[in-house]
Amino acid sequence: MIKFLDLQKINNKYEAELKQVASEVIDSGWYLLGDRVNDFEKDLVAYQEGGFAIAVANGLDALRLILKGYIELGYMKEGDEIIVPANTYIASLLAITDNRLKPVLVEPDPETYNLDISRIESRITSKTKAIMVVHLYGKVCWSDDLKRLAEKHNLKIIEDNAQAIGARWNGIRSGNLGDAAGFSFYPGKNLGALGDSGAITTKDENLAKIIRALANYGSAQKYVNQYQGLNSRMDEIQAAFLSVKLKYIDEENHRRQEIANYYLANIKNDKIVLPQFGQNEEHVWHLFVISVQDRANVQSYLSDNRVQSLIHYPIPPHLQEAYSSLVYRVGDFPITENMAETCLSLPLWPGMTKQDINTIVQLLNRI
């Protein structure tokens, strides 16, 4: 069986180091808000090549806290609008609606799967306060036009960088392009903890300070509460694991790129649409997503041949029961809906063998 993702194999590679730091944390008697988290935040700032980093409990909270921080700073208030791609993981929207802000969905570009920047301006109103770009599947969503548009309309750009740690656009790291970025270290992400974790990065020191307080009950000083905050802290043990794994993320992303390049060069079948990316960007291939009309059959053919594949994502947020209150219908976002019906994610992770990759190519070319 070729697994879609084998976390055991991925983490086994670092077993000795992970066990070492775990035992150090256990022995330290200190499990939250300690040196490990401070060190990981410094490591992340160094990796991101500048800015401030705040370690939090998960990626959804990272995005929620960015918006909550902007609300506390007075940049936005209940009822304001945030532009967000229609074809994202639901967490991007949950962060918005949880803050009583309104998500304004915009279709993606069918070739890049990322937010179609040319469709944004017509959706901007006097209530629009930010654009949330999602670097979907590890591919950066950015352009000079996007930046100009945000400046022209005085909008913040928030990056949902959950899937793209390590990616670059014109040499700049994703998470360092906009005003603030949310990271997820969910175990299956490119940089995965051994449990839930997330982080925020920003160059805005005031925002960073407020978010740090908001993530800790709204308190910067123990038992003094300035804001109505959350409890969203990264565990010391997860921070220790992440500092170990961060050392190897570029190597792992490089391996992902090699596999993706092999797929791109060798999958040759008119029935399969391959993912695309531009010259000026470094894609980190969180997912390798193809598009096929006959998806159900392709997926069962792969599975009959012992290859696991997954769908990211089968139901777009606007058609989820959770968002029935937004009163969208089937047909409102045809590009997004078509993607949801035709996308298929192939196995792509650093520990895959050459033989696995070649088997998948051969199977797909025989369809």
Ligand SMILES: *Cc1c(COP(=O)(O)O)cnc(C)c1O
């Ligand atoms: C994983 C993910 C999140 C949420 O991260 P968690 O750590 O699972 O809360 C948000 N947005 C996108 C695009 C994601 O892929």
